[in-house]
Amino acid sequence: MNMMTGVSPWERLIRPDRVHGSLYTDPEIFEAELKNIWYRTWVYVGHESEVPNANDYVVKSIGPQSVIMTRDEQGKVNLLLNRCSHRGNQVCSFERGNARSFTCPFHSWTFANDGRLVGYAFPDGYEGQDKAQLALGRVTRIESYRGFVFGSFAADGPTLKEHLGGAAETIDRLVRTSPEGEVEITAGFLKHRVKANWKFILENECDGYHPAFVHTSIFGVADSMIGKLYGGASTALTRDYGNGHTEIDLRPEFRKRAAPMSWFGTSEERLPDYTARMKAAYGDTAAREIMIDGTPHVMIFPNLFIAEIQMFVIQPLGVDDSVQHVTALQFKGAPDLNRRLRQQTMGSVGPAGFLLADDSEMYERCHRGVLARNPEWIFLGRGEKRQRQDELGFTVGHVTDEVPSRGIWTHYRKLMEPA
Amino acid sequence: MLSRESSATLMSAITAFLYREARLQDEHQYEAWEQLWTDDGVYWVPANGADIDPERQMSIIYDNRSRIALRVRQLMTGKHFTQTPQSNLRRLISNIELMDEQPDDGDIAVASNSLIFESSLRDDTLWAARNEYRLRHVDGELRMASKKVILVNNDKAIYTLSFLV
Numbered sequence: 001m002n003m004m005t006g007v008s009p010w011e012r013l014i015r016p017d018r019v020h021g022s023l024y025t026d027p028e029i030f031e032a033e034l035k036n037i038w039y040r041t042w043v044y045v046g047h048e049s050e051v052p053n054a055n056d057y058v059v060k061s062i063g064p065q066s067v068i069m070t071r072d073e074q075g076k077v078n079l080l081l082n083r084c085s086h087r088g089n090q091v092c093s094f095e096r097g098n099a100r101s102f103t104c105p106f107h108s109w110t111f112a113n114d115g116r117l118v119g120y121a122f123p124d125g126y127e128g129q130d131k132a133q134l135a136l137g138r139v140t141r142i143e144s145y146r147g148f149v150f151g152s153f154a155a156d157g158p159t160l161k162e163h164l165g166g167a168a169e170t171i172d173r174l175v176r177t178s179p180e181g182e183v184e185i186t187a188g189f190l191k192h193r194v195k196a197n198w199k200f201i202l203e204n205e206c207d208g209y210h211p212a213f214v215h216t217s218i219f220g221v222a223d224s225m226i227g228k229l230y231g232g233a234s235t236a237l238t239r240d241y242g243n244g245h246t247e248i249d250l251r252p253e254f255r256k257r258a259a260p261m262s263w264f265g266t267s268e269e270r271l272p273d274y275t276a277r278m279k280a281a282y283g284d285t286a287a288r289e290i291m292i293d294g295t296p297h298v299m300i301f302p303n304l305f306i307a308e309i310q311m312f313v314i315q316p317l318g319v320d321d322s323v324q325h326v327t328a329l330q331f332k333g334a335p336d337l338n339r340r341l342r343q344q345t346m347g348s349v350g351p352a353g354f355l356l357a358d359d360s361e362m363y364e365r366c367h368r369g370v371l372a373r374n375p376e377w378i379f380l381g382r383g384e385k386r387q388r389q390d391e392l393g394f395t396v397g398h399v400t401d402e403v404p405s406r407g408i409w410t411h412y413r414k415l416m417e418p419a
Numbered sequence: 420m421l422s423r424e425s426s427a428t429l430m431s432a433i434t435a436f437l438y439r440e441a442r443l444q445d446e447h448q449y450e451a452w453e454q455l456w457t458d459d460g461v462y463w464v465p466a467n468g469a470d471i472d473p474e475r476q477m478s479i480i481y482d483n484r485s486r487i488a489l490r491v492r493q494l495m496t497g498k499h500f501t502q503t504p505q506s507n508l509r510r511l512i513s514n515i516e517l518m519d520e521q522p523d524d525g526d527i528a529v530a531s532n533s534l535i536f537e538s539s540l541r542d543d544t545l546w547a548a549r550n551e552y553r554l555r556h557v558d559g560e561l562r563m564a565s566k567k568v569i570l571v572n573n574d575k576a577i578y579t580l581s582f583l584v
Contacts (some may be wrong), residue, residue: 095467095574188476190466191576195541217499221492323576327477345477347489350581352464352480354493360579361501364541 014413016406017381021370024197024378030319035301036415038063039153044304044313045069045079045139047185048147050096053248055113058096061326062151062257064317067139068092069149072114073100079151080115081137091136102136111136146175147183147343148304166394167245170296177295178331179277185311185327187342190233190350192324196363198302198316199408201324204359205299205307206246206404208238209382214362218354225265229253229399236399238383239390240407244301248399250308251293263294264309274337281333295329301411310345320367324360326350380405423432430517433529433554436561437512441533444583445508449491452583457555460484464584469549469569479573481582494583501581507580510535512550526564527554533568537582544578547571 013020021179023029039062046060051071059082066082068091082090084104091102091111103110103116104201108121115136120126139151143160143325145168150160161168175181194201204210211230212219219227229236235252260275261267268275278287295308305312306329313325328345330338349356370378383401388395397403436455441451443452456462464480465471473481482490493499511534518528535546553565568584570577 147485186475188467188471190477190479193576193578195578204424214500215494217493220496220498325576339474342475342477343481346481348464350477350479351577352584357501357579357581358499361540361581368540382582 001278005021005238008417010413010417014409015377017384018377019378019409021373021376021378024199024367024370025319027319030197030316030328032271032416033316034063036114037412040157041154041415042143042150042152042160042250043153043302044148044164044300045142046149047183048144048149049182049184049186051077053098055098055100056096057092057099057113059092059094061315062139063315066090066092067151068102070113072112074114076114077142077149078114079139079142079149080111080113081139083137084109085111085117085134085136086120109134127159146171163241163243165245165301166241166392167243167247167298167300170247170298170306171300173293173296174329176282176290177329177337178333179274179281180331180333182332184330184332186330187328189313189325189327192349192351192353192356192360194322194324194328194360194363195320196322196360196367197320198314198322199368200363201314201322202299202302203405203408204363205305205312206238206248206297207402208234208236208248208399209402210359210362210382214358215355217358222354225262230399237390237396238399238401240395240403240410242394242411243408244408244411246299246404246407248297248404249396250297250399252290258292260288260291262292264337264340264344267373271336271340274334276414277333299408301408309341309351312349324356326356335357380409426517429527430515433527433562434515437515437529437531437552440563441510441512445510447494447502447505447508447582449494449583453487453491456484456487457557457562457564458484460487460563461563462487462490463575464568464570464580467574479570479577480584482569497528497558499581501533504540506582507538507564508535522553524557527561528552529554535584541578546580546584548584 003363008207013023040303042060045067050058051069052072054073057068057070060069068082072078072079082092084091086107086109089104089106091104101110101112110119112118115138117131117134140155141152143150145160172234188373208230229250237249239249240249296306297308298306303314310328315323326349328342348354380402383397387397387403395403440455443490447512462480462482463473465478494502497503512531514532516530521528533548533550549569551567552563554561555564
């Protein structure tokens with residue numbers, strides 16, 4: 001709060017239809033984001049299917065912090081901080097594996113995969129020490145939703161279900177694409193670094209205004225149906241679920257086509273095994289609806305982007321340094337679909353992807369662009385006059401409108417303003 | 420087993436081929452580069468190590484011949500913004516070796532190392548890789564039936580790789 005004006009700095013920087021360019025480039029604001037967003041709110045960390053067996057582990061992150069996601073011998077998933085409780089050395093240097101314990105190479109302190117300190121070298125020097133006081137640090141709260149594991153460093157606050165709010169339904173929709181109702185994250189991640197602020201990525205994920213221009217080179221040469229979804233005549237919607245979660249809802253277009261699997265540019269005939277399993281699992285009518293509607297295009301604030309066929313995890317490392325971790329979504333019980341999902345994902349995303357190479361170019365050019373300070377603002381007013389409420393009360397707009405960006409910034413301001 | 424003399428002739432042809440490929444890539448001569456491929460060519464840039472199964476795990480590039488053509492066509496549009504303007508590139512190719520183990524089908528297994536300096540709008544970037552080829556004589560000319568580019572840092576987060584590597 002500015003004592004002279006009574007106006008909080010965030011109110012000055014974040015207006016209903018515009019935000020200040022410094023929000024993307026100011027190192028102090030980035031540090032404040034780590035504290036107020038990344039180290040407080042629910043952040044997606046990993047998926048339960050990445051640690052299927054007892055003692056499996058995989059190294060993940062929350063912002064710049066390294067987090068080990070383990071499944072302990074009891075089958076429980078843990079989020080441990082990769083930092084020895086002795087002198088701070090990283091206890092795990094491999095990206096994944098199976099281990100009952102982690103031994104720090106520095107002084108041989110050993111931690112069970114549930115975080116307990118189980119031993120240190122030459123213990124006679126620690127007479128009377130309570131080992132329970134020297135466990136590995138943990139992400140304070142951990143919850144999962146349909147296999148998606150989230151962590152929060154805040155001891156108190158909304159539950160994961162409260163945080164997801166209306167966007168939880170998009171994950172329900174996603175898992176129904178599997179005849180067994182489960183997503184599996186098994187295809188490994190591409191890691192695509194960009195020299196740009198993480199919020200350019202966050203806002204672009206549900207920006208339906210850019211595809212016709214940024215992706216014109218690939219739409220022009222590939223036989224892609226994507227372009228039309230984002231045209232002026234499209235009936236697809238942008239949606240603000242609140243809590244920063246945003247969606248591009250392509251179902252109105254897919255329902256017009258009324259052709260199962262058209263959302264993925266294919267057909268029931270080309271996926272006979274998948275189609276049979278879906279009908280057996282859900283019945284003919286519901287299976288047909290699921291296969292017409294397709295998977296969601298949803299950005300779960302602040303870092304989980306489900307993009308129909310793939311999943312991105314956004315990691316901020318610095319004010320102008322971000323990583324997009326991306327992998328093909330895989331659906332349990334759908335091997336023929338999964339193979340195509342991997343092929344399409346490899347073509348379109350990652351450092352050499354037909355789509356993401358150009359998106360990432362825009363992130364980097366935007367970041368360099370906003371270093372110029374006039375005009376001071378990023379203008380986000382598109383569709384403000386024509387946005388409306390849907391039947392559930394969420395704000396929706398035309399697919400090319402900036403409903404998602406406005407939703408993100410509204411939530412961002414709430415998190416950044418001191419309570 | 421090749422005689423010493425024919426081996427030297429073959430090495431010389433292979434070396435000329437690899438240098439030519441490098442120059443076409445550096446100078447963005449996309450169509451000429453595409454013509455170096457056989458009809459069944461596979462262009463593979465694995466992620467997360469050298470020995471992943473590309474049919475199961477994500478690769479940075481895993482193009483069959485039609486996807487190689489699509490990649491070239493996208494570059495040719497002039498609207499592939501990550502390469503508009505094009506990166507300035509120069510690469511060194513070295514350590515060219517005929518592999519001890521040669522395939523039975525007559526293809527030639529060759530490997531090299533490359534060091535690529537890229538100057539783009541973002542910054543200057545240094546790329547290093549092991550390149551494993553299967554070359555084939557087609558109508559008296561060498562062609563690439565497969566090229567596998569193992570980036571030294573392919574297990575880390577890397578910047579956009581939109582030039583021909």
